[in-house]
Amino acid sequence: MNPPxxxxxxxxxxxxxxxxxxxxxxxxDPAVIAAFEAHVDAANRDSAIRVVIVTGxxxxxxxxxxxxxxADGRGMFxxxxxxxxxxxxxxxxxxxxxxxxxxxxxxxxxxxxxxGAGCDLAMMCxxxxxxxxxxxxxxxxQLGLIPGDGGTWFLPRAIGYSRAAELTFTxxxxxxxxxxxxGLVSRVVAHDDLLAEAQALAERIAAxxxxxxxxxxxxxxxxxxxxLDSTLAMAAAMQPLAHHDDEHQQRIARWKTT
Numbered sequence: 001m002n003p004p005x006x007x008x009x010x011x012x013x014x015x016x017x018x019x020x021x022x023x024x025x026x027x028x029d030p031a032v033i034a035a036f037e038a039h040v041d042a043a044n045r046d047s048a049i050r051v052v053i054v055t056g057x058x059x060x061x062x063x064x065x066x067x068x069x070x071a072d073g074r075g076m077f078x079x080x081x082x083x084x085x086x087x088x089x090x091x092x093x094x095x096x097x098x099x100x101x102x103x104x105x106x107x108x109x110x111x112x113x114x115x116g117a118g119c120d121l122a123m124m125c126x127x128x129x130x131x132x133x134x135x136x137x138x139x140x141x142q143l144g145l146i147p148g149d150g151g152t153w154f155l156p157r158a159i160g161y162s163r164a165a166e167l168t169f170t171x172x173x174x175x176x177x178x179x180x181x182x183g184l185v186s187r188v189v190a191h192d193d194l195l196a197e198a199q200a201l202a203e204r205i206a207a208x209x210x211x212x213x214x215x216x217x218x219x220x221x222x223x224x225x226x227x228l229d230s231t232l233a234m235a236a237a238m239q240p241l242a243h244h245d246d247e248h249q250q251r252i253a254r255w256k257t258t
Contacts (some may be wrong), residue, residue: 005035006057012050012206013199014043017057024063025056027117033094040098050206050213052102053198054125055109061134062118065092067143088148092117096150099124100221103214105205109198110134110185115173120147123154126217128184129198130176131191136184138164142171157224159184209247 006017016039018025020032027033043049056062070077076087099106099121108114108125115137122128122136138155140147147155147168156164163182167174176188189197205213215238222231242248 003035004029004032005039007039009049012048012210013053013202014039014049014051015053015055015195017055018062019057021056021058021060023066025058025060025118026063026066027095027121028065028092030091033091036095037098040102044101044103047210049104050208050210051202052104052106053109053195053202054106054121055111055195055198058112060112060118061108061110061114062121063113064116064118064120092149095121096124096154103217105213105217107198107202109194110136111191111194113137115139116147117149117151120149120151120154123151123158126220127186127201129194129201130179130185130188131194132176132188133191134176134179134185134188135173136167136179137171137173138167139171139173141169209245209251211245212242212248215242
């Protein structure tokens with residue numbers, strides 16, 4: 001059986017491919033959730049990894065939850081409300097927690113539809129590049145649901161409250177060009193060039209020292225939820241570590257000779 005999230009490593013860059021196309025690359029299955037956790041923790045432990053790219057197999061980035069299981073009342077959807085609450089905490093909500101603790105920059109290469117929790121997964125990444133065939137929908141409300149996986153936390157931070165509210169309250173789908181206009185993605189590229197463009201960006205990021213990248217990402221995260229004082233205090237604590245990193249010393253030495 002193929003792993004639900006395939007990992008390939010090219011030097012300092014890892015490609016994570018959600019590989020359950022028969023289920024629309026849904027990320028609610030326990031095996032997918034466990035795979036994301038395992039890959040995040042492995043990348044955090046491996047200082048050689050500097051960038052991660054997340055994409056989907058086939059034509060869809062991710063359809064989010066498994067709506068067929070929901071309709072059939074199977075799995076967690078057959079539980080009573082109290083047990084369902086626990087199932088969300090112990091299930092799909094493990095992915096946003098894992099992605100939030102991923103220390104290296106993450107690029108979402110959105111190859112097709114990113115729907116519901118799939119849209120939210122893209123928002124959990126630091127940078128988003130979209131294929132011209134990509135689309136995005138925070139579709140929960142159209143099924144009488146709410147974003148149960150952290151979408152109301154990630155989406156406003158990516159595109160601002162007003163745009164996030166429009167997507168959340170209508171549940172409507174937007175195409176890649178609209179997503180670019182709204183700032184939801186950094187760029188839109190030809191479908192066949194998507195992974196090459198994501199790889200090229202990853203290589204530009206990976207050209208920088210790994211510890212500086214990880215600390216810079218942590219500071220960006222702190223700037224979203226913390227105060228200026230807390231961000232400055234963290235920067236003051238981190239910068240001496242960067243100054244004493246061997247790669248910093250080597251780069252400064254090269255700079256002095258140019």
